Amino acid sequence: MSLEAKPVIQVKDLTIGYGDNIVLKNVDFEILTGEIFTILGGSGCGKSTLLKHMIGLLQPLGGSVLIDGTDIITAQGPDRLGVLRKIGVAYQNGALFGSMNLMENICLALEEFTDLSKDAMEMIARMKLKAVGLDSAAYKMPAELSGGMRKRAAIARALSLDPKVLFLDEPSAGLDPITSAQLDELILELSHSLKITFVIVTHELSSIFTVSDRVVMLDKDTKTIIATGKPAELRDNSDNPWVRQFFNRQAKKCF
Amino acid sequence: MDNSNTASVNWKELDQNQLCLVIKGRLDVATTGSLWGKILKTITKTKPQELLVDASQIKYCDGAGIGLLLKLKQTQKQNNRRIQITGLSPDFQSLMILFDPGRVAESPPKRASLAQRIESLGEKTARLLRDLKDEISFIGEAFIKLLSTLIHPRSLRWRDTFLIAEKAGANAVGITALLGFLIGLILAFQSAVSMQKFGAEVFVTDLVCLALFRELGPLITAFVLASRSGSAFAAEIGTMKINEEIDALTTMGLDPVRFLVVPRLIAAICVVPLLTMFNNLFGLIGCGVVMSFFGFPPVTYLHRIQQAATMTDLLGGLVKTFVFGALIAGIGCLQGIRTGTGPSAVGDSATRAVVSGIVAIVVADGVFAVLYYFLNI
Numbered sequence: 307m308s309l310e311a312k313p314v315i316q317v318k319d320l321t322i323g324y325g326d327n328i329v330l331k332n333v334d335f336e337i338l339t340g341e342i343f344t345i346l347g348g349s350g351c352g353k354s355t356l357l358k359h360m361i362g363l364l365q366p367l368g369g370s371v372l373i374d375g376t377d378i379i380t381a382q383g384p385d386r387l388g389v390l391r392k393i394g395v396a397y398q399n400g401a402l403f404g405s406m407n408l409m410e411n412i413c414l415a416l417e418e419f420t421d422l423s424k425d426a427m428e429m430i431a432r433m434k435l436k437a438v439g440l441d442s443a444a445y446k447m448p449a450e451l452s453g454g455m456r457k458r459a460a461i462a463r464a465l466s467l468d469p470k471v472l473f474l475d476e477p478s479a480g481l482d483p484i485t486s487a488q489l490d491e492l493i494l495e496l497s498h499s500l501k502i503t504f505v506i507v508t509h510e511l512s513s514i515f516t517v518s519d520r521v522v523m524l525d526k527d528t529k530t531i532i533a534t535g536k537p538a539e540l541r542d543n544s545d546n547p548w549v550r551q552f553f554n555r556q557a558k559k560c561f
Numbered sequence: 562m563d564n565s566n567t568a569s570v571n572w573k574e575l576d577q578n579q580l581c582l583v584i585k586g587r588l589d590v591a592t593t594g595s596l597w598g599k600i601l602k603t604i605t606k607t608k609p610q611e612l613l614v615d616a617s618q619i620k621y622c623d624g625a626g627i628g629l630l631l632k633l634k635q636t637q638k639q640n641n642r643r644i645q646i647t648g649l650s651p652d653f654q655s656l657m658i659l660f661d662p663g664r665v666a667e668s669p670p671k672r673a674s675l676a677q678r679i680e681s682l683g684e685k686t687a688r689l690l691r692d693l694k695d696e697i698s699f700i701g702e703a704f705i706k707l708l709s710t711l712i713h714p715r716s717l718r719w720r721d722t723f724l725i726a727e728k729a730g731a732n733a734v735g736i737t738a739l740l741g742f743l744i745g746l747i748l749a750f751q752s753a754v755s756m757q758k759f760g761a762e763v764f765v766t767d768l769v770c771l772a773l774f775r776e777l778g779p780l781i782t783a784f785v786l787a788s789r790s791g792s793a794f795a796a797e798i799g800t801m802k803i804n805e806e807i808d809a810l811t812t813m814g815l816d817p818v819r820f821l822v823v824p825r826l827i828a829a830i831c832v833v834p835l836l837t838m839f840n841n842l843f844g845l846i847g848c849g850v851v852m853s854f855f856g857f858p859p860v861t862y863l864h865r866i867q868q869a870a871t872m873t874d875l876l877g878g879l880v881k882t883f884v885f886g887a888l889i890a891g892i893g894c895l896q897g898i899r900t901g902t903g904p905s906a907v908g909d910s911a912t913r914a915v916v917s918g919i920v921a922i923v924v925a926d927g928v929f930a931v932l933y934y935f936l937n938i
Contacts, residue, residue, distance in 0.1 A: 391814060
């Protein structure tokens with residue numbers, strides 16, 4: 307990642323919540339082109355909710371999320387479709403369409419948004435499946451796959467239209483350490499070869515240290531960002547004791 | 562070591578203000594129950610200013626035993642009285658610190674019942690209005706997308722639509738035909754028995770024909786579809802929502818209404834009239850069986866059908882079925898999309914889809930009855 311990289315996502319003064327219950331207030335950060343950016347924080351601090359706002363699924367109470375210069379929150383019609391074409395999302399449990407096999411899952415977006423022939427679409431789908439190591443499972447149904455395979459298949463589907471930014475929601479949750487490490491390698495490989503910007507929501511420390519260029523850390527109590535920076539620097543030099551505690555995996559003294 | 566699985570308590574009043582409890586044995590979930598009531602009753606009766614608990618003879622203590630000790634502590638504290646627990650082994654003491662409910666949130670204070678009722682009434686009204694708003698905007702959205710699909714038929718997912726039509730329609734032919742046959746048979750038999758007294762059995766055909774074509778055929782078919790497919794639509798879409806598949810569609814730029822609702826609407830609108838025709842046909846066969854039992858030859862029966870019912874009766878019934886189909890699919894999909902979270906959410910949506918679907922069908926049928934009356938149909 308070059309130092310002069312431009313921001314691809316700008317989160318400006320974002321306040322999110324459900325009704326009167328504010329989850330995060332006045333959040334500001336930028337994600338640079340090509341970096342692997344991690345949103346982290348303790349359980350229940352609003353990581354996944356923030357992600358859902360960043361991909362335009364939920365309406366915030368205030369603020370904006372600019373993806374390549376377009377606000378995904380207010381964009382309508384073709385503008386919104388244009389922004390959505392730039393992003394891919396791999397959900398926590400894969401969210402693969404249960405009534406379709408992997409090939410059909412990946413071809414769906416191609417069918418809807420391109421004029422490619424069936425052959426071409428299948429070729430592209432095979433390539434994406436190969437990239438995540440699932441080429442042999444192309445015609446399997448999602449129910450026949452293990453948790454780790456489903457997550458990889460979800461990444462393959464998210465890659466189908468070659469997005470600029472890939473959002474991953476808890477990619478290593480519920481996976482064994484080996485599968486989790488394989489997934490980290492896959493993320494690094496895709497980042498290097500396809501120059502995709504990754505936005506990852508996680509609280510798996512090993513993954514964070516392996517893949518993340520930069521992180522933002524959210525806090526449940528102050529409802530805002532308490533730290534931004536490189537994970538190793540935050541672990542060693544953060545002024546905030548809670549941040550150091552988090553990175554050093556110490557139980558928070560709450561009794 | 563005392564291995565007995567019992568616990569006992571002795572108490573003595575040291576003076577007017579002091580009560581000493583000596584708890585012995587194994588204080589677990591099986592033995593604590595019998596002591597709990599006994600000890601608390603004694604404390605309520607004697608109201609000691611200072612309660613001394615000798616716990617040195619407790620051999621074993623689990624969550625229930627700790628619960629008893631903490632309850633004693635809490636009761637004394639609430640009444641501004643003192644308590645002293647002595648001799649409790651260090652292991653159990655650490656359990657007491659771990660479980661001390663002092664830190665657990667108190668249950669919310671009970672509100673005056675009137676205030677509570679008014680609040681719940683307000684909440685329910687607000688929820689009802691919100692649901693109504695959602696329903697109206699959903700109907701509008703679905704209608705616009707349906708029209709746009711009819712204008713641009715290439716945008717319809719034909720394969721999905723045919724699959725849904727097969728499941729909701731072709732696979733329901735058997736049950737619809739069976740119900741139609743039985744209803745025709747039962748209706749004819751019941752009315753024939755009564756009409757025989759007046760020598761008017763021949764008019765049974767008129768009754769069954771009109772009832773089937775105008776009301777029973779469309780209604781029964783719609784009920785079958787609401788319970789078979791309305792619930793299936795709600796469960797399918799509800800499961801997709803819980804699995805974040807709807808979110809995935811949205812972020813892929815695919816509109817869930819166009820993708821999931823429109824094919825179901827079109828499939829249901831197409832299959833309900835066809836199923837109603839099957840239902841009517843088998844209803845007439847059922848009626849024919851009874852009529853032949855009463856001695857009317859098939860030719861007479863067929864002739865009577867032609868005289869009894871007009872094309873208007875048949876078509877009037879069939880027109881309703883298009884609306885019933887739209888209602889069943891629309892309500893099923895709406896309930897699916899509105900599925901909440903949690904393990905019972907999909908079941909709740911399926912139930913609501915069937916109940917609301919059936920109510921909506923009957924209401925729509927009532928509206929048609931009034932409309933047909935004014936149109937002289």
